[in-house]
Amino acid sequence: MKKALIVLSLGIFTVACAYAAKEEQYKYSSKEVYQQMCSQCHGANAEGNPEKKGPALNDLSRTELEMELYNLESDKYGVGGSQHDIMEHNLKKIQEKGMKYSIPAMAEFIFENFNPKAKK
Numbered sequence: 001m002k003k004a005l006i007v008l009s010l011g012i013f014t015v016a017c018a019y020a021a022k023e024e025q026y027k028y029s030s031k032e033v034y035q036q037m038c039s040q041c042h043g044a045n046a047e048g049n050p051e052k053k054g055p056a057l058n059d060l061s062r063t064e065l066e067m068e069l070y071n072l073e074s075d076k077y078g079v080g081g082s083q084h085d086i087m088e089h090n091l092k093k094i095q096e097k098g099m100k101y102s103i104p105a106m107a108e109f110i111f112e113n114f115n116p117k118a119k120k
């Protein structure tokens with residue numbers, strides 16, 4: 001019985017740690033990251049900002065957003081070889097500031113909040 005309790009509490013401890021680690025990884029919500037790191041180039045409502053050459057993101061589907069973000073992420077490591085220079089630079093800055101974000105969560109945030117086609 002005692003052994004079972006120890007095993008059980010160890011299990012809970014492990015789960016709690018994993019959860020804490022996950023929380024730590026994403027200190028900021030997608031909304032916070034978007035407002036602070038993305039909106040200046042892509043617009044407060046993802047309508048785009050021609051001045052910064054940031055394209056609109058409110059016309060992309062959730063899947064398209066996700067794919068694009070994965071593309072940009074891999075370009076950062078020199079895998080893709082495309083010309084996403086501005087975004088690459090920006091992603092490095094985001095990492096430096098500890099403003100990591102989850103790609104699926106960010107894609108969902110942009111789609112749900114800004115795309116007129118998202119079902120409310």
Ligand code: HEC
Nearest residue numbers: 037038041052053054055065068069083084085086087090
């Ligand atoms: C310094 C300006 C700048 C910032 C800040 C910025 N972007 Fe971008 N982004 C661009 C530019 C310019 C492009 C288009 C060229 C390219 O693909 O790199 C782009 C492209 C994209 C694309 C692909 C759009 C498409 O139509 O294919 C997505 C998705 C995107 N950005 C998301 C984000 C997110 C999310 C953030 C915040 C974490 C962000 N961007 C921050 C400038 C910026």
